[in-house]
Amino acid sequence: MSERVRMGMVGGAEGAFIGAIHRMAAALDGGIELVAGCFSSDPSRGRATAAKLGLPADRSYASYRDLVLGEAARPAGERMEFVSVVTPNDLHLPVAIEALQGGFHVLSDKPAARSLEEALSLRASVEQSGLVYGLTHTYAAYPMVRQAREMVLDGELGAVRRVTVSYPQGWLASAADTGGSKQASWRTDPARSGESGCFGDIGTHAHNLVEYVTGSRITEVCADLRSLVEGRLLDDDGAALFKLENSARGTLTASQVCAGEGNNLNISIYCEKGALLWQQEDPNRLQVRRRGRPLETYQAGTDCAYLAEGARALCRTPVGHPEGYIEAFANIYRDFAARVLAHREGSLAAASDIEAGVRGMAFVRAAIESSRNHSSWVSLRPLWEEPATQ
Amino acid sequence: MSERVRMGMVGGAEGAFIGAIHRMAAALDGGIELVAGCFSSDPSRGRATAAKLGLPADRSYASYRDLVLGEAARPAGERMEFVSVVTPNDLHLPVAIEALQGGFHVLSDKPAARSLEEALSLRASVEQSGLVYGLTHTYAAYPMVRQAREMVLDGELGAVRRVTVSYPQGWLASAADTGGSKQASWRTDPARSGESGCFGDIGTHAHNLVEYVTGSRITEVCADLRSLVEGRLLDDDGAALFKLENSARGTLTASQVCAGEGNNLNISIYCEKGALLWQQEDPNRLQVRRRGRPLETYQAGTDCAYLAEGARALCRTPVGHPEGYIEAFANIYRDFAARVLAHREGSLAAASDIEAGVRGMAFVRAAIESSRNHSSWVSLRPLWEEPATQ
């Protein structure tokens, strides 16, 4: 009867940035209903959040285990159908595995896990479960990123030759920042964040964006990472040369100590016959530079008939009515809900994002290894092909 | 117990652009629940929309009168609390009056009505009702527009001298467009749109933006309007010189026949010591040009401590995570819901937007009169001060 998909959430108590974003994204299009949650490891904080969100008290759980068990015990038409995981990285793996084992689909914040080994282990669980596993690589869900991908795959610009991707942020520019916020403190803590700081947190976004837009995988990396701010245990700044399977080359920079920058992810894809340039802070425009032609700016909009169908489908408003980060996030939720619905209908083809998650962690591992080894070239394929060692 | 405000909607069946935007805006922050509606004058279309939105069949009504009566008959803790009016202009007045008389607050799409007389009549009803009346002047709800307003009112740039506001759109550039879409057809029909086409539809946005940012009212106008596309009965293109009460002068251009433009509302406010420039298509940035200083770009973001508090409060994301049109719309819904909650609590101070609505219609009337009279200067104050003549 109802088309709505029922969601439970782990993490995201009041004050957590990304949890609120996930909830807005889930709510935006009306196709998802938040029905349960374990919003905090502190039960009273969790209950307060649940109350604020209008959830009945008995669907606010004290632990993610309780959430899975409690919801599994409810009638099929009422219980949650998927778990949205918005915790720090250290819980990505255990929550996802618990949920999958309980029969629930999983939509996880990135990165997939703290390490390559965890990601491989998660892959095994996902494959075994037959359930839908999604990863919120937000930036790939912008309409104009999709447009770029379609244009590359369509071949109209010829083969990709070079990719320049850069992701400078400034919010961890000084040691003082680390203590200042909850988000900063766990991100700089190896136990919670994983083996990498900056490369795990945003390098994986840049890596995913390159692979998404080019439709090609990064196979080798030559990296130079470091912990620039005194006292940091994890990398907060780094850069890499890389190779794509299609023989294109590129550079990737990711840094969280670039004082003055906000969230300046940007990518340039140079092809045989032209270039594509996109900046996350100006997301509704894609610059297309064709050889010997005026520069073109493709714009997002439901009425932009020249866009690829897949790109247009990600728009909600006509041209000139800007959409943003929350809408990109909502595109992920909308797509994930559709996959859950397809699964309900018996489709087994539902695409999983676990491979992208594993490749992301392989990229981080390779970058760390390369950096430790005088920036020697490290191959990624052997890493992501490795079977899980549980 | 719950803090959520309950909403009914009139208009906005599947396929209507603005209705869907209103629903996303209402849903975004989790503080409003859609509980009832009369989505179409065609009952079966209305029912289909209601079903799609997950509303129970008995809260989908065949007429706005039924909606008001039906909801009024429900228990206080369950019935809708306000009506969102997202119909073509001709229904703004009757729906609003019906709702107010039924004891419901009203949040109406702009313009307030089809004519100055209707707006004056609506003002009388609003005043009599003691209820909250809101008007969705979306653009004033962007954080950086709020920032501009605070900077002007704060006086740091000195007195306003000149305002240039321009609102070119291109979607009605040819006669063919009129028939092509539902939205175009009613907007070019005097019976449904009112006495003005372009100036009523978007000129009122420009007018409101000028008054909102400067905190000063437009008192005189010298206009040149026309119906450029053959066969049009209403203006589709025009410009005006204007005067503000504070002695500043300005120009306002509004056109829907500027082929190639999307929704390019933009405003420049020139003050004694500097200028403020804002473009709706790049909404998260406000350019500030101070005499003898580097150009500055203020950015939206919850973490931008240099912003005025009121502007920052309209942000949901940190700097570099773009928000857009839907979030601006959601700011209006959030603010309106707060006013409804305040009214629940007995506050009578809840600000109403009806004066802005009346002034908007006075502006349209004055522009038409001026244009018909060889662009002579026409005063607005006598128009908006006129008592309603019903």
Place this chain on the structure above:
Amino acid sequence: MSERVRMGMVGGAEGAFIGAIHRMAAALDGGIELVAGCFSSDPSRGRATAAKLGLPADRSYASYRDLVLGEAARPAGERMEFVSVVTPNDLHLPVAIEALQGGFHVLSDKPAARSLEEALSLRASVEQSGLVYGLTHTYAAYPMVRQAREMVLDGELGAVRRVTVSYPQGWLASAADTGGSKQASWRTDPARSGESGCFGDIGTHAHNLVEYVTGSRITEVCADLRSLVEGRLLDDDGAALFKLENSARGTLTASQVCAGEGNNLNISIYCEKGALLWQQEDPNRLQVRRRGRPLETYQAGTDCAYLAEGARALCRTPVGHPEGYIEAFANIYRDFAARVLAHREGSLAAASDIEAGVRGMAFVRAAIESSRNHSSWVSLRPLWEEPATQ
């Protein structure tokens, strides 16, 4: 033998902004040689400038009359061929007439004169002389302005519907500015500047730009001018509605009290099928917005084969190597030198800019009249068609 054209200059002593620009512009392409001058009304300042410029002492003259007489007395192959007039406005007419009567071509800074009457009188002299008269409307000489003109004339975008031109400057924002600089003091003095301040100084640039790009003349104007800064005798801020002969409408704003602005001349031309947008501060790009297409940015460059031939001919560098204000000025000098060479060869067809000069002064006069008469519409054609009344 040599193809170089010999120039004399009146005005432009050390420290004068525009004189130095004229000299750089004349020198840039190697086709013009400065051979004589009367650089200042103060003979010793004039001599100092001449010496600095490497001119022999006997070609530095104490008055413009001496310049004309002295050069006329030299052998034909040696004497100057044209006079570049870079004085304040009050000398434009007498110097030009003296030069023409002495048989020398004239290239004058704009505006043509202090008033409509002076311009009409100058027109009579130019016509009588059969010599070349040029006016340095710099902005029309940018390659991308020429490109815009070619695209409008070529008709590919359909008829022009609306033009928005705006020219805000901030350098006269306060009373203190007036005394602060030589340039400011004469520009605000009716005896030297003429009947208008801002509209004569930069409104004429905006007027010329509109007519140049559209290939159509402004026939009616409805204006609102004022002297905003206390103590000013001439207008320093104003705006106007206008009509073009082809039935297009527009707005023109010109102000020198917009604190924070530099030299932000910008124009938007809306046509049936698309729009052209150009900003002087970003001169090498022309935005072209075609209906239903990606936005386009045409770029200046000798290698941009898609440009109109006339636009490309104004470029000196390949795409990506920016040219600027001095190069635009040099385009005027190059073109003027070509006209002088053509005249040498006996061509009588050499186009004169005097009509544009007269129309500019008619525009100023009409704007003043309109403004004094409650912004009534004033026709320009009767003004520029009027015979000179000497």
Place this chain on the structure above:
Amino acid sequence: MSERVRMGMVGGAEGAFIGAIHRMAAALDGGIELVAGCFSSDPSRGRATAAKLGLPADRSYASYRDLVLGEAARPAGERMEFVSVVTPNDLHLPVAIEALQGGFHVLSDKPAARSLEEALSLRASVEQSGLVYGLTHTYAAYPMVRQAREMVLDGELGAVRRVTVSYPQGWLASAADTGGSKQASWRTDPARSGESGCFGDIGTHAHNLVEYVTGSRITEVCADLRSLVEGRLLDDDGAALFKLENSARGTLTASQVCAGEGNNLNISIYCEKGALLWQQEDPNRLQVRRRGRPLETYQAGTDCAYLAEGARALCRTPVGHPEGYIEAFANIYRDFAARVLAHREGSLAAASDIEAGVRGMAFVRAAIESSRNHSSWVSLRPLWEEPATQ
């Protein structure tokens, strides 16, 4: 008496792009006079160019040796004082040495030579001669690049942490381009261009820009170069990680096969407290992003009192009157002429650019070595400290 400096030129016959630029740059400010030249290895082409430039026939020489000998034989107050070398790379060394040996100062197009060995050899000659040697690293002569340098050196933004420099061009994107133009053919010919194609041609610009702005030298490089277009003998695309002496890190990309790009040199310098961003295609603006502050845009202009004095001195026009590539080039000529005048006056302190030239070639050599050796890190210091091996 006259302050003008007399210039001879080698290379730059009609049709050569860069020769004409050099001449415009030399002419712009009136301080340099072209008095002699050997414009082509083809004597008749050379003579034709000389005639066109208005040079007497006896100062158009058939070989650069003749130029040096012929001019040396003229009286001191008449003969050229310096040689501007605008030939393909293979002649940079021999012409410069000949000129120095003849007692003439040298202003050379970049790179200094074809190889590190040649550059070292040239350094020895320069040092021995005591004459002024200049290198036209154009981009360092833009006012806003100078401003960036001053801000970095002044320390207000704290230590440099990361530099991202990218220089994509598209004019050699296909094999067909190589044959298409004179400039392309010599640049892809090892005998004329030297050991590197792209890195020698534009990588050296990027290298110089990094060192100029940061005031720090690149000490190590880890590079990945290749010849992408089939049949090319020299690199046409590459990227590198690098380290600066002050411990900052960076990436440098240089490519001439990025179809769709013009001359998009751009640099970002991230410091402890803020960032500086500059794009050559928009040269009059420098973005300054300070932590927790609005973004700032510094603008070029003689009247921008907030600029560093050294930056302002490179401007010719007030803010809002764009300058460009030719003016940047002219800044080099103006500065070089001042050095020549200082030398005339007996100053021996005249700074030479030869060290920058040697470091540029060391950078190219190191990049090639690194690339051949699996992108291992290569130190530059041993290369540039090496004594010349004549």
